[in-house]
Amino acid sequence: MEGSRSRLLKFKTYFSYAVGQIQDGIPYNFINYYLLLFMTDMAGLNPAVAGTILFIAVIWDGITDPAVGYISDNLRGGRGKRRPFILGAAIPVLLCMLLLFAPFELPEWLKFPYYLVATLLFWTSYTCYSIPFNSFGAEIVTDTNERNNMKTICGFFLYFGVWLATAGPQFIQSITAGMGISEKTTWFYAALFMGLIGTLAAFLCWFMTKGVEKTQIKEELPENRRGLGEAIKNVYASYKLLLKTKSVRIICLMALVYNTFFAVKATGFVYLMANNLTLDSAMQALFWTIAAVLNYAVLPVLNLIANKLSKKTTFILMWALMIAFALIFAVVQISSFAVLVGYQVIFAFANVCFWVIGYSLAYDCVEVVEFQHGENKSGGIVGLFTLCQKVGYAIGGWMAGAGLTIIGYDAAVEVQSGKVLIGINTLMTAVPAVILLIGLILMIRFPINRIKHRKLLAALERKKKGEEYSTEGFEDIF
Template identity: 30%
Template sequence: MGKKLKTKDIFGYTIGSIGDCASYNFVLSFFSFFMTTVAGVSPAVAGTIISVAIVWDAITDPIIGYVIDHSKNKHGKRRPWILRSLIPLGASIVLMFLNVDLPQTSKNIYYLILVLVFWTAYTAFNIPFYSFGAVITDVDSERVKLSAFREVLGYVGTFCASSVPTFIVGKMLDAGVSQEKSWFTVGILVAAIAVSTIFLMWKFTAGKESEEEVIETENINVRGFLKNILSLMKMKPYVLVILCALMTNVYMTLFNSSLLYYVTYNMGMGETQASYMFTAMTIVSIVFVPFVTKSVAVFSKNKVFVGCMAFSGIAMVLVKFTGIPNVIVGCIYVILVGVGTCAYWMCIFNFLYDVVDYDEFNRGKKRDGIIMSYYSFLLKLGGAAAAAVQGVLLSSSGFDASQSIQNPQALGMIEAMFTIIPGICVLIAGLVMAFTPLQDKRMNCLREALENKRIGKPYSTKGFEMLVAENGKEN
């Protein structure tokens, strides 16, 4: 596991990022907008539907993670779950962007059921996909390389989920096609992209999981599940990563879902102009990946992460007071925001893999499934809260989707949700990770000791003594 990865192995695993980001960002960015402006669902109800679904998704995360850690399937712990997710994931995306002719209450229930199916299927893929990164290699430099590939391909997925749909919808509307047909068409397109790339990831990762993992698996039981959850919340490094991710997800939920509102109502433009801004953010994030990768090698991922998040957070707060007068300034703004977003996705899973190694050294077994899934669980609580707050804030500000021109209070609220509120969240997320004890130098020493410990050789705790001492207090 300590050897260098071949490019085909890296690509075979990280191609799943296209499907991951395409499905996640498409639903996150446009489902609320579709329900309120196309399907005729009120903003408050739409916010409630999304919040309930994300809470449901969050609840299933640690359960699936625990089950994955204790799976005994001969094909591996993770890949069978990925395969099972494909059909419900693709079907739910398509049907969520279909404007059904039903009474309002029935329509609300229809969208609630479908979004529940979507998040369940997404979790069944997402948890084993990201936990796979902790077992495919334990070399930190190779994990950074995995993150770089995953980030670039992830932004390809984000491009397919943001710029492409808004561009296609804009062109179809210009050609006289209805909003209903336009959004249904892009729903089919995004579903096809997600399912096909996730299937390729499943295909290419055959045989990459350790057989010993399955042989050594313990039986599943409720007591063991609860014990695992409690032990995670006693790990200070893990709690810091969770707090960071929680604040970042609040930022991303508000920022991504407010962009189209801002372009439509505050700037008086449409989907085509929004696609330019989404494209600018995607391009800068891809271009910025090599810079982050090289900077991490020089300064450490913690310092790079904190610096990038501070940069983007300050930019977002300042724009609240300067405004965005045109598309060019809007593109510059999302580029500045993209710096922090890129650093987050480049670093966050490596922070979690550090926790996996830290935990394995002190507990004697790998728990990547439950660690990744409980992170996802708490992360989505932040997203659920943000979605609910967005719906309430829009309603309380007097937002009316039937009106092309909104009142000043509604415009001010949309602007705040697109700038200063997510900006403050980004600053807090960066500040939290400045205090993590899992610094790169200590973790390199720990991983060397862990490799020897796995094979029964003598090892030293020199260079990471404080991590062993802290874990002793926590467990």
């Protein structure tokens, strides 16, 4: 009876937290998949210029990640370190999405600065939500398999957000097609609709997790934490310290590589459906719905594999499979809707692996750092992890924009040349495969596994109690 009650309470906690994953999933994927397309085809920006905007903005966002992580780790005041950010960042994220997809026409000289500033504001507000939210998850549970279970529940909400972000615009366009509403205005309605759902999810997460987060009473800051200059020094010192840990370095580099892969492939997906396969909005919406179903089907399978084998082994298997099939499709060419769905099946395993199990691996690094330095730095670790994601996305976005320019993509023409179509196919198959191979090599070198982590937790507990402990069997994770 007690076991059943404990499992129910655990599920309730995981569920309350996981609802907030919708707000993490919608903005990130909506921007990743469609902002470049909107800027080139709706706003009239050159693809290379639009790619440069994404690169600059996300690099800026990467700079703010460590700052938000540091502030979140050190916030005091009795209301938690993470939940105040979850509540406070929700509305700004919505407003920035509306600014980016606003339907008004801009003069040519204003387009670059406008979209650059709007994108900078978006990523800053998104960071203020995403890093504290994901850091919160590391504090809810410490067992490595339970972290898999919690992130799997999160995955169901995450991929609901992904489905809305990808299929939502196409559904809305199919509805408004006969209403005389411009395509540009339809994108604004899509941003409004999905942004409101994400905001509601953030509010629900904040409300339902009341009492879950351990709060710290407000206290006077030590001398070395006063003033902007000292704060910047402390942020730098904190991240320099984190990067001395081998497991943290590898997981962060892996995140950078994966998101470079993701950005290039995501761009290729959107352009391939519109140009190579000439799918209308209804068929594109159908594809994204199928993709969402595949993600849901993959979630429990990967969770089972990761719990039975290991997270690291699961990564290696899934990414090796993705690389092999991407290279096959580079030769075969994605020439039909059915082939595209087949490619998405393989991608679902690789993608879910990163977004669910990848965060669980990052959480495992929290205890490594705590053992070394005596402090829980989950905000710092998640900040570094997401910084590398966004640097990777910036690199991938720039590569995608530059790639489209190199292959001769022209948004003004109705039908692209055969050379351009082959280039688009290459952009979502062969190029991402080469990038992901680097990530696979990094993952092979990742030192933490289930046995080592459990030994670490036991040693950490003894260390906290002032008892004797040993690092035998897990010394290489540092």
